[in-house]
Amino acid sequence: MITLAVDCMGGDAGPRVTLPACKKFLDAHPDARLLVVGQPEALQSFQHERATLVAASEVVTMDDPVEVALRKKKDSSMRVAISQVKEGAAQVAVSAGNTGALMAIARYLLKTLEGIDRPAIATQIPHAKGGATTVLDLGANVDCTAEHLVQFAVMGSALVSALQEKENPSVGLLNIGEEAIKGSEVIKRAGELLRAAGQSGYLNFQGNVEGNDIFKGTVDIVTCDGFVGNVALKASEGVASMITGGLKQEFKRNLFTKLAAAVAYPVLARLMKRMDHRRYNGAALLGLRGLVFKSHGSADVVAYEHALNRAYDAARNDLLGRVQTKIQTAAPLLMPADSPAVAATVTSSI
Amino acid sequence: MITLAVDCMGGDAGPRVTLPACKKFLDAHPDARLLVVGQPEALQSFQHERATLVAASEVVTMDDPVEVALRKKKDSSMRVAISQVKEGAAQVAVSAGNTGALMAIARYLLKTLEGIDRPAIATQIPHAKGGATTVLDLGANVDCTAEHLVQFAVMGSALVSALQEKENPSVGLLNIGEEAIKGSEVIKRAGELLRAAGQSGYLNFQGNVEGNDIFKGTVDIVTCDGFVGNVALKASEGVASMITGGLKQEFKRNLFTKLAAAVAYPVLARLMKRMDHRRYNGAALLGLRGLVFKSHGSADVVAYEHALNRAYDAARNDLLGRVQTKIQTAAPLLMPADSPAVAATVTSSI
Numbered sequence: 001m002i003t004l005a006v007d008c009m010g011g012d013a014g015p016r017v018t019l020p021a022c023k024k025f026l027d028a029h030p031d032a033r034l035l036v037v038g039q040p041e042a043l044q045s046f047q048h049e050r051a052t053l054v055a056a057s058e059v060v061t062m063d064d065p066v067e068v069a070l071r072k073k074k075d076s077s078m079r080v081a082i083s084q085v086k087e088g089a090a091q092v093a094v095s096a097g098n099t100g101a102l103m104a105i106a107r108y109l110l111k112t113l114e115g116i117d118r119p120a121i122a123t124q125i126p127h128a129k130g131g132a133t134t135v136l137d138l139g140a141n142v143d144c145t146a147e148h149l150v151q152f153a154v155m156g157s158a159l160v161s162a163l164q165e166k167e168n169p170s171v172g173l174l175n176i177g178e179e180a181i182k183g184s185e186v187i188k189r190a191g192e193l194l195r196a197a198g199q200s201g202y203l204n205f206q207g208n209v210e211g212n213d214i215f216k217g218t219v220d221i222v223t224c225d226g227f228v229g230n231v232a233l234k235a236s237e238g239v240a241s242m243i244t245g246g247l248k249q250e251f252k253r254n255l256f257t258k259l260a261a262a263v264a265y266p267v268l269a270r271l272m273k274r275m276d277h278r279r280y281n282g283a284a285l286l287g288l289r290g291l292v293f294k295s296h297g298s299a300d301v302v303a304y305e306h307a308l309n310r311a312y313d314a315a316r317n318d319l320l321g322r323v324q325t326k327i328q329t330a331a332p333l334l335m336p337a338d339s340p341a342v343a344a345t346v347t348s349s350i
Numbered sequence: 351m352i353t354l355a356v357d358c359m360g361g362d363a364g365p366r367v368t369l370p371a372c373k374k375f376l377d378a379h380p381d382a383r384l385l386v387v388g389q390p391e392a393l394q395s396f397q398h399e400r401a402t403l404v405a406a407s408e409v410v411t412m413d414d415p416v417e418v419a420l421r422k423k424k425d426s427s428m429r430v431a432i433s434q435v436k437e438g439a440a441q442v443a444v445s446a447g448n449t450g451a452l453m454a455i456a457r458y459l460l461k462t463l464e465g466i467d468r469p470a471i472a473t474q475i476p477h478a479k480g481g482a483t484t485v486l487d488l489g490a491n492v493d494c495t496a497e498h499l500v501q502f503a504v505m506g507s508a509l510v511s512a513l514q515e516k517e518n519p520s521v522g523l524l525n526i527g528e529e530a531i532k533g534s535e536v537i538k539r540a541g542e543l544l545r546a547a548g549q550s551g552y553l554n555f556q557g558n559v560e561g562n563d564i565f566k567g568t569v570d571i572v573t574c575d576g577f578v579g580n581v582a583l584k585a586s587e588g589v590a591s592m593i594t595g596g597l598k599q600e601f602k603r604n605l606f607t608k609l610a611a612a613v614a615y616p617v618l619a620r621l622m623k624r625m626d627h628r629r630y631n632g633a634a635l636l637g638l639r640g641l642v643f644k645s646h647g648s649a650d651v652v653a654y655e656h657a658l659n660r661a662y663d664a665a666r667n668d669l670l671g672r673v674q675t676k677i678q679t680a681a682p683l684l685m686p687a688d689s690p691a692v693a694a695t696v697t698s699s700i
Contacts, residue, residue, distance in 0.1 A: 128592040139526050142534040176489050176580040184492040184577060211584030215592045227534060228581050230526040231574075234561030235582040236589045242478040242565045243593050243625070250621045257617045264614035267607045271600045275593070 001031055002315045004092050004308060005084035008038040008046075009059040009077040011096025012298050018096070019046050021304035025312075026050050032312055035084050038077040056080035060101045062297060069101030070108060078102060082109050085290040091315035094282075094307055096295035103140050103285060110290040115327040118144075119287035120152050120226070121294065122159055124280040125233070127217030132280050134160050134169075135214060137226035138233055140285075144225040146189035149173065150333055153194060153203055155286040156221035158326040162319040163310065169220035172209030174228060182208060190223075193333060202330040240275075282307030284314065291320055351381055352665045354442050354658060355434035358388040358396075359409040359427040361446025362648050368446070369396050371654035375662070376400055382662055385434050388427040406430035410451045412647060419451030420458060428452060432459050435640040441665035444632075444657055446645035453490050453635060460640040465677040468494075469637035470502050470576070471644065472509055474630040475583070477567030482630050484510050484519075485564060487576035488583055490635075494575040496539035499523065500683055503544060503553055505636040506571035508676040512669040513660065519570035521548075522559030524578060532558065540573075543683060552680040590625075632657030634664065641670055 008018040015038065022034055026048050034051045036043055043053055056077040060069040069076065078097045084090040086109050095102050103119065112119055122136035136152045137144070144152075153171045160169040173191055175183045180191055191208065198205030206219050211232055214222055224232070247268070251261035281303040285292040291314055295307035358368040365388065372384055376398050384401045386393055393403055406427040410419040419426065428447045434440040436459050445452050453469065462469055472486035486502045486509075487494070494502075503521045510519040523541055525533045530541055541558065548555030556569050561582055564572055574582070597618070601611035631653040635642040641664055645657035 128595055142526065142537075174581060176492065176577055176584075187492075187577075211581040211586070212588030212591070214585055215588030224581075227526055227537075228578050231524060231561040231578050231582050232585040235564055236561070236585050238562030238565030239586045239589045240593065241562070243590065243621075245478055246621045246625060247618075250617045250624075253617070260614045260617050264610045264617075267600045267603070267610050267614075268597075271593075271596045274600075275596060 001033055002029075002092075002312055003033045003035060003084075003090040004094055004311055004315070005035040005037055005054070005081040005090035006308070007077045007081040007093065007095035007097060008036050008043055009056070009097075010297075011295060011304070012062070013300075014059075015042050015046075017299060017301055017304050019043070020301045021308060022046065022051065023048065024301070024305050025308040029312060035081070035090050037081040037084070054080060054084065060097050062098050064098060064101060066100045066104045069098065070104050076105075079105050079109070082106050082290070082292060085292065086110055092291035092293060092311045094293045094295060094311045096297050096299055096304065096307070098297075099139065099294060102292065102294055106285050106288055106290070106292045110288040110292070112287050113289055113324060113327060115331055116151050116155070116287035118148055118151070119285055120155060121283050122152075122156055122286055123233075123283035125214055125236070126275055126277060126280055127215050129217035130274070131217055133214050133217060133222055134220060135222045135224065135229055135233070136286065137224065137229050138283065139226045139230035141226040143227075144186065146186050146193055149186075149190040149223050149225070150193045150197065150330075151287070153197070153205070153221060153223040154326050154330050154333070155323055156223060157203060158323040159284055159286060159314075159319060160220050162317040162322050163313055164220075165317075166220060168204045170204045170206045171221045171223060172206050172213060172219035174214075174222050174224035174232075175208035175210065177210065178208050180208065186225075194223075197330065197333050200332075202333060244272075278303035279306055282310035284310075284319070286323060289320075291315060351383055352379075352442075352662055353383045353385060353440040354444055354661055354665070355385040355387055355404070355431040355440035356658070357427045357431040357443065357445035357447060358386050358393055359406070359447075360647075361645060361654070362412070363650075364409075365392050365396075367649060367651055367654050369393070370651045371658060372396065372401065373398065374651070374655050375658040379662060385431070385440050387431040387434070404430060404434065410447050412448050414448060414451060416450045416454045419448065420454050426455075429455050429459070432456050432640070432642060435642065436460055442641035442643060442661045444643045444645060444661045446647050446649055446654065446657070448647075449489065449644060452642065452644055456635050456638055456640070456642045460638040460642070462637050463639055463674060463677060465681055466501050466505070466637035468498055468501070469635055470505060471633050472502075472506055472636055473583075473633035475564055475586070476625055476627060476630055477565050479567035480624070481567055483564050483567060483572055484570060485572045485574065485579055485583070486636065487574065487579050488633065489576045489580035491576040493577075494536065496536050496543055497683075499536075499540040499573050499575070500543045500547065500680075501637070501677075503547070503555070503571060503573040504676050504680045504683070505673055506573060507553060508673040509634055509636060509664075509669060510570050512667040512672050513663055514570070515667075516570060518554045520554045520556045521571045521573060522556050522563060522569035524564075524572050524574035524582075525558035525560065527560065528558050530558065536575075544573075547680065547683050550682075552683060594622075628653035629656055632660035634660075634669070636673060639670075641665060
């Protein structure tokens with residue numbers, strides 16, 4: 001039996017999306033149980049033999065500063081859901097709430113794993129070959145050292161092995177050129193460490209990759225600073241919505257184009273389905289002593305159900321154990337990033 | 351009369367693309383002259399009353415390391431073209447060659463402007479409103495200080511005022527959230543400096559923007575570190591080609607989809623034209639004591655002609671003078687980024 005603790009209040013639509021998704025998820029997974037966390041009056045309509053209501057009196061809003069979420073709202077649905085994981089009542093928590101608050105609360109309650117300085121956020125991005133590239137970090141860490149980038153690579157490898165059942169997934173370092181001499185000092189040093197890890201067999205490192213490789217599907221995992229990852233992801237979303245918005249506009253232009261749209265619709269729908277990012281909803285918070293998954297705040301029922309599926313798969317395939325094993329195996333690589341030798345390297349990179 | 355020095359050997363296709371583009375450009379601009387630079391045997395077929403052949407015996411290849419381009423190939427078409435600007439024989443140089451080599455040679459020959467620590471590469475990216483966002487830096491500078499980001503904003507403002515005839519273009523700072531507290535220490539400090547510049551009227555600063563804002567057209571100019579700018583640009587190109595590649599694949603699937611493609615073609619062609627990045631070919635190297643434009647290496651004749659048009663517009667609208675005036679006006683903001691006070695700020699950000 002796998003138990004998920006679900007923050008049913010989080011996300012733009014709250015229980016209107018989370019509850020129907022929970023229902024579908026439970027129907028599809030006979031070996032799953034849910035702890036449905038939130039304000040009882042909002043959740044009381046939800047009844048399922050494998051669901052238990054866990055009351056939480058407060059809700060973290062999208063605009064709440066991290067400090068408010070962490071220090072004031074101690075009975076928030078987000079926090080109570082994560083507490084279930086801490087206390088062992090659930091194997092994984094899921095929330096569509098405020099990312100900054102979720103990471104802060106998760107880090108505070110669960111603590112980071114030994115060998116990891118900073119937890120990271122990893123998500124899958126669909127690529128042209130039909131699969132998805134796992135990218136991390138996506139915004140939890142804005143000033144990364146070379147060692148952090150190696151830690152992300154190790155955690156990303158564990159994630160892909162757990163969710164996609166690939167034993168030795170390939171890793172690329174996001175850079176501005178394929179050549180090893182490209183990039184900042186931090187990136188060059190990360191490249192050296194990753195090459196060493198590849199040679200020792202700790203990681204399947206394939207070298208530098210560029211922004212477009214995320215969408216080509218060149219490697220399974222792309223490791224990058226959270227600032228760069230976040231900008232790349234949002235820029236990509238921007239292009240995609242510009243193109244789909246433009247398509248809609250052009251097809252609505254006049255009677256002829258509307259007819260053309262009707263004819264082209266099945267073809268376009270097939271493409272949209274193939275590239276539907278909802279299928280990849282559910283980002284993992286990695287590097288913590290417990291599993292937490294983040295759904296897009298704007299997720300609909302389909303997308304939210306996918307986030308629940310991913311969290312379930314991660315728990316069932318022992319993501320936490322895999323991350324820990326990977327970290328232990330790769331321990332020689334994961335020296336603390338704040339050691340004096342490393343600090344010196346970083347300072348000299350400016 | 352505006353004179354452009356054109357490195358006709360640069361780019362993936364060399365003279366096969368550059369010469370027909372030069373011909374079209376000259377026919378469209380009766381007040382323009384070209385210095386057609388390259389190996390005489392490759393260019394001798396080109397005849398035009400307003401074109402002069404300038405011989406250069408060597409060619410910088412796409413794979414040449416910067417040092418080779420700079421120190422060994424002293425008679426390269428790229429270098430000879432830039433020399434024409436230095437000597438006053440041309441107002442602007444254009445090349446589709448190796449970007450790293452172009453920047454290094456341009457910097458070596460032309461030197462940077464007073465008040466600018468590092469030249470930057472700026473390009474226009476089409477946005478959903480039908481115009482284009484000017485983004486810089488795109489890869490010349492991978493470890494930027496807050497002051498560099500301000501310098502980019504100043505140079506970008508001069509570029510937009512010269513090319514788009516907007517007197518007070520708006521500037522955004524690329525970040526991972528709109529709130530001023532987001533981002534690394536360098537970014538936060540850049541935000542403070544830019545806000546101060548906005549309050550003093552030196553710049554029309556609109557605050558932080560995110561990756562998707564580039565494609566929404568939220569501001570005229572987006573300033574960012576070259577690493578982030580390069581990754582965002584390439585990631586965006588990656589999404590765009592994934593979507594267009596997917597469309598082609600789906601439309602080719604069977605007889606019905608091929609028919610649908612025939613019906614939808616005029617609509618799709620209109621969209622493609624609207625978003626055609628060739629119209630925006632021609633990145634400016636800013637911050638030098640002379641004008642240099644860079645075309646995409648893979649440019650076709652249409653794209654290359656656009657790069658020539660942009661270089662011509664920049665020269666005609668006195669981009670160099672505008673950059674210099676902007677820098678002088680904003681001098682109080684542009685204190686050298688390597689001063690001890692700044693270095694301390696930067697070090698503490700790690």
